[in-house]
Amino acid sequence: MGAARLGFVATFLSDPLISGFTTGSAVLVVVSQLKHIFGIKVPQITGPLASPKIAIYMLKHITSSNAGSIITGLLCLVVLIGLKQVNERFRSKMKVPIPAELLVVVVGTAISYGAAINENFAVSILGRIPKGLPPLSVPSFSLMSKIFPDAFVIAVVIFATNISLAKMFAKKRGYSVDPNQELIAYGAGNIAGSFFSCFPICNALARTVVQENLANTQLCSVVVIALILLVLLFIAPLFFHLPKAILAAVVIANLIGLLRQFSRLRDLWKIHKPDAVVWFLTCFGVILMGVDVGLGIGVICALFAVVLTLSRSSYSTLGQVKETELYRDVKQCPLAFEVPGVKVLRFESSLYFGNVERFRNVLVDITGRDPSIPQEPRKEVKLAEKDSDDKEELLENENGGDCNRNGRIPNGKLMPEHSTYQLMAVEVEEPEDRIHAVVVDGSSFTFIDSVGLHALPSLITEFKKVGVYIYLAGCSSNIITKLGSSSGRNGLDAVEPSLMFPSIHDAVIAAVRSRDFAIWTEDLEKETCL
Numbered sequence: 001m002g003a004a005r006l007g008f009v010a011t012f013l014s015d016p017l018i019s020g021f022t023t024g025s026a027v028l029v030v031v032s033q034l035k036h037i038f039g040i041k042v043p044q045i046t047g048p049l050a051s052p053k054i055a056i057y058m059l060k061h062i063t064s065s066n067a068g069s070i071i072t073g074l075l076c077l078v079v080l081i082g083l084k085q086v087n088e089r090f091r092s093k094m095k096v097p098i099p100a101e102l103l104v105v106v107v108g109t110a111i112s113y114g115a116a117i118n119e120n121f122a123v124s125i126l127g128r129i130p131k132g133l134p135p136l137s138v139p140s141f142s143l144m145s146k147i148f149p150d151a152f153v154i155a156v157v158i159f160a161t162n163i164s165l166a167k168m169f170a171k172k173r174g175y176s177v178d179p180n181q182e183l184i185a186y187g188a189g190n191i192a193g194s195f196f197s198c199f200p201i202c203n204a205l206a207r208t209v210v211q212e213n214l215a216n217t218q219l220c221s222v223v224v225i226a227l228i229l230l231v232l233l234f235i236a237p238l239f240f241h242l243p244k245a246i247l248a249a250v251v252i253a254n255l256i257g258l259l260r261q262f263s264r265l266r267d268l269w270k271i272h273k274p275d276a277v278v279w280f281l282t283c284f285g286v287i288l289m290g291v292d293v294g295l296g297i298g299v300i301c302a303l304f305a306v307v308l309t310l311s312r313s314s315y316s317t318l319g320q321v322k323e324t325e326l327y328r329d330v331k332q333c334p335l336a337f338e339v340p341g342v343k344v345l346r347f348e349s350s351l352y353f354g355n356v357e358r359f360r361n362v363l364v365d366i367t368g369r370d371p372s373i374p375q376e377p378r379k380e381v382k383l384a385e386k387d388s389d390d391k392e393e394l395l396e397n398e399n400g401g402d403c404n405r406n407g408r409i410p411n412g413k414l415m416p417e418h419s420t421y422q423l424m425a426v427e428v429e430e431p432e433d434r435i436h437a438v439v440v441d442g443s444s445f446t447f448i449d450s451v452g453l454h455a456l457p458s459l460i461t462e463f464k465k466v467g468v469y470i471y472l473a474g475c476s477s478n479i480i481t482k483l484g485s486s487s488g489r490n491g492l493d494a495v496e497p498s499l500m501f502p503s504i505h506d507a508v509i510a511a512v513r514s515r516d517f518a519i520w521t522e523d524l525e526k527e528t529c530l
Contacts (some may be wrong), residue, residue, distance in 0.1 A: 010163045010179035015171075016268055017298045018164045019261050020279035024286030024294055025161075025205050026258035029251060031055055036248035037073035039066025039124060048289050068121030069245045076104050076249035084213075084253070101210060101250050105242065113241040124244045129236040139194045157292045158202045159183060160299075165203045169212055209254040274305035313349030315362050318441065318504065325505040327441075341434065342511050343367065344504055346441040351452035360459060363470070367435045371462035436467060437511035439504055442475035448482060456483070457495050469514065472500045473507040 031051050035042045040061055045053050083100035091097070117123040159182075166177045189201045211220060231239070268276035281301045286294030318327040319336030327344055328336045338344075343366045349355055364370045448456070460470045472495070475483075483495045501507040 008179070009159075010167075010177075012299060012302060013160065013164055013167065014275070014278065014302050015167075016264075016275040016279040017282050017302050018167055019264055020282030021161075021164050021286060021295060021298055022168055022205070022258055023261040024283040025291060026255045026261075027051070027283075027287050028291070029205055030255055030259070033248035033251050034058060036124065036244040037069060037252075038062070039069030039122070039245070040064060048293065050290065051287055066122055066124075068117055068123040069243070072108070072117070072123060072243050073245035073249045076108065076246050077253055079104055080249060080253035081256070101254075104246060104250065108246040109239065109242045112243050117243065118241065126239055126242045126244060126247075129231070129239060131232060131236050133232060134196045134198070136195055137197060153292075154200060157295060158200055159186065160295050161291065162186065162201075162203045164295075165205065165208055169208075205255075205258075209258065210250060213254050274309055278302050278305050307354055310349050310352070311354040311358060313347060313355050313358060315345060315347045317366065318344035318346055320505070320508070325503070327504045327508075339508055339512065341515060342437045342439060342508055343435050344439045344441065344508065346444055348444055350444070350446045350448065351456065352447070352449040353451035356451055356455045360455070363438060363459065363463065367438060367463070367468050369435075369463070369466045369468055371466050436515050437469045437471065438463070439471045439473050439507040439511060441504055442472045442479060442500075445475060445479050448479055453482060460495065460499065469511065470499065471507040471511055473504045474502065475500060 028051055031054055035054070035058060038058060040058055042054055042057055045057070080100050083098050083103075087094070087097040087100070112118065112123070112125060118125045163177065163179055163182060166182060170177045186201055190198075193199075193201065211224065265276055265279055268279055278298065278301045282294060282298030284294075285297035288294070289297065316329040316331070317338065319330040319333070319338045320327055321333065321335050322337065329346075330336045330338060345362065345366060347359055347362065351359060463470055480500065483500075501510060
């Protein structure tokens with residue numbers, strides 16, 4: 001995957017997704033450690049809803065909890081949290097922080113051995129730790145074809161888990177992560193480990209958090225590896241009497257920072273609701289369905305949130321700021337005013353198949369004209385003398401000029417029953433303030449797909465038939481190239497260069513001049529006819 005440069009997949013792991021994923025994973029780890037705090041033996045439970053089932057089992061058997069384990073675990077939690085608070089408060093005054101975890105483990109093991117809490121209080125301890133290293137062996141390549149599908153799924157889940165934790169700590173520590181480099185490192189480590197029958201390399205959230213709290217550089221890994229080798233080869237018997245409740249307390253104490261991320265849900269809801277939904281579904285998907293399924297739920301929700309946001313893109317109407325060539329949202333800028341007869345539209349999204357219909361509806365909304373509906377000539381009701389065109393009086397009639405039997409026009413005006421006047425509908429000119437041009441701010445179009453390239457010229461042609469001209473302003477060179485190179489191919493119409501302008505102000509001036517020229521030409525034709 002690293003050689004194929006598939007690290008770009010990590011870009012789909014958004015910050016809310018990673019936060020929800022790590023928070024849900026922290027809850028899973030805490031639930032798995034509570035059995036050691038309470039001293040309850042819980043059977044192996046896996047699959048969907050494993051975490052709730054474990055919690056329900058512990059609640060049912062809470063009466064069988066071990067008092068010694070509870071006291072040991074709670075005391076260690078208090079000491080660990082207290083020492084961490086001391087380290088945080090006096091960080092600037094202490095050259096070396098207090099090694100809280102190491103002190104708790106050493107002192108707890110000594111007390112456990114001296115007081116024989118396993119024999120006297122039935123507190124569970126680690127017991128015998130196997131010594132030595134696994135033997136060197138050559139992997140069986142004959143099994144590759146059988147295990148490849150499952151191995152690929154495991155690799156994807158492990159990569160997503162590892163890169164999520166890496167991004168979280170990179171953000172906290174202020175450094176960057178190269179996903180492709182991480183993939184190469186994981187691959188090299190797994191190839192080397194395969195000769196020693198190792199499990200696939202995957203970050204353990206609890207152990208990673210503990211190590212991150214104790215050290216500041218990667219050099220700590222060398223010390224950790226050295227200590228693990230010493231334990232496996234020589235000093236494993238020294239941890240025989242270490243209570244499991246102490247290890248559980250160390251893990252839970254270091255996960256408190258991740259559990260505080262639940263407060264992010266409220267902040268995300270205020271900032272951007274789709275991100276809050278992604279965080280919630282990812283977190284509780286991990287808690288309820290497990291790490292692999294929960295991660296998949298999060299990725300799907302994140303992609304769906306992006307598509308949904310783009311398909312429901314917002315828009316704003318811009319106006320010219322007085323005595324400038326700047327155009328701002330008329331709802332946010334009091335100094336901005338709309339040019340009569342011209343609408344300046346900013347569509348806050350790229351134009352693609354998911355929001356083309358939305359773009360068309362926006363144009364219909366701001367112009368008040370729908371090209372798909374036949375446009376009839378505008379008519380008004382006039383009262384004229386029968387057989388006479390000299391005396392006419394314009395009457396406002398909302399009901400099309402229908403009269404009832406007593407000669408009353410529906411708007412309340414009276415008309416004699418035996419009047420020599422009659423109602424007639426006549427065509428009138430369109431009002432001068434109607435929308436005759438729309439300037440689209442193309443600077444928000446970061447890309448246009450094939451559907452958008454086909455729809456944009458079609459919309460320009462459709463609205464032109466109903467007397468509304470659409471102009472494009474501020475399009476990037478990439479968009480202009482696409483519009484130019486695709487015209488005339490695969491059934492795509494061309495966008496006339498005369499409809500594209502480098503700035504909004506240039507397009508507005510062109511729209512106003514075009515309207516003035518059309519009015520002047522129409523008046524000239526009328527005078528010629530007279």
